[in-house]
Amino acid sequence: MTSLLGKDLIGLEGLTADQITAILDTAEPFKEVSERSIKKVPALRGKTIVNLFFEASTRTRISFEFAEKRLSADTVNVASQGSSVSKGETLVDTARNLEAMRIDMVVIRHHSSGAAQFLGERIRSNVINAGDGKHEHPTQGLLDLLTLRDRFGRIKGLKVAICGDVLHSRVARSNIWGLLKLGAQVAVCGPPTLLPRGLESLGVTVMHHIEDAIGWADALNVLRLQLERMEGGFVPSLREYNRIFGVTRERLERAPGDIVVLHPGPMNRGVEIDSDVADGPHSVILPQVTNGVAVRMAVLYLLAGGAPDWRSQAADER
Amino acid sequence: MPTTSRILDERAMARALARMASEIVERCQGSDDLMLVGIQRRGVELAQRLAELIQKHEGRAVPLGKLDITLYRDDLQSIGPRPVVGETSLPGDLDGQTVVIVDDVLYTGRTIRAALDELADFGRPRRIFLCVLVDRGGRELPIQADVVGTTVTTTQGDRVDVLVRERDGEDAANLVRA
16 A cells, blocks of 8 residues: 555655645644643554664654654664664665564664665665755755745745755755745855755755845745864855854844744854844744654654555565 | 435434434533534534534533544554544543534444544543434444434445535435445
């Protein structure tokens, strides 16, 4: 049986506008589940989910784990440190061993682009990409879309500027695909060293001045400046980056209309975003986190229909 | 070739609902601590109607809730996830209340089993009654309705469609024979 989404969720590039809308619509009732005094429904009872994190993560891992637990799934967390991954076991061997224990789903975060798809093609369990290298972070893209839809009532026609280190950002890629598919206008804004080439051909506007982005957009999605990029020479200094590209209250006050600010976290306060913006009235950063759990519940729930049939697998192995 | 026959027309449905409303009040010995909870989708409209009727007789508003039981179904494994169609919202604390579950059709009893599980996650009512417009038999679980609009004998493959004005433009109950 295949689910509405197929077997795996690798990226928003591979989904249709209808599939993305179906996930967002399914997320709506799951918001309410998290407001109940007993924050749990039995929808995924008996399902076993492994959270396989090869890269550090707090927010995404905890968000997935809450989503899984609130759907009554059984979960196991595997981090690369302290597991046989640190002894040199390959990704596929790790996953096949987990699968031999009859798991149903794998949530994977990996530093290599394409890791989630690679895994999905080799195991029967559902695979959910929780961020793979510089490729995609689809559930982050979805929670950003849900937060924008909550705030504006629509995505179509919305002007969204993605600001900062677009080049290294899987969040940016998932956002661009999701926003374009749902009919938003998308711009990217940052120093030329941090913007990938060829975005114009997708219909994305390229800007190099944060003031231009603020003057144009309904919403800014401010990306984390990955500090390790400093050594790569992509930006001269953090202070200079803040002076030229930082989203500050003074700059937002000059926006023509009401503007909403998103940030996927973790924030570098005083670098890409100032504290009084992050904690101010324009910010929807905490609603993003709340929506993250609902969106992940929706994805897990919708993928559960495509769960593996272990009886036929056991027959294959004989 | 499926054939459709009418179980309830508009007037028969109005009479059934009026009788059901007074039966609910009688069984609950008044409308104190009474709460009506409609099951998505058409149970919601029926609960609304019953609440209006009770209010007319008793002169006080009855708290009204809705329940979507999709996430409590026991057949997710075999049929795959369904879209969650509606919201779940209860008007207040269930503890100590008399809760009347309202649904359009009672068949296998599995929906009601799911509704009971879901209600238990919200609180501990003093009593739960079940009120349905059409009881079509065919139970797979030991569940019975307390207040019934009408009873109809059906076989597997038949369908009972309840229509409500708010959603379908008319009030009726139809039996569609396979």
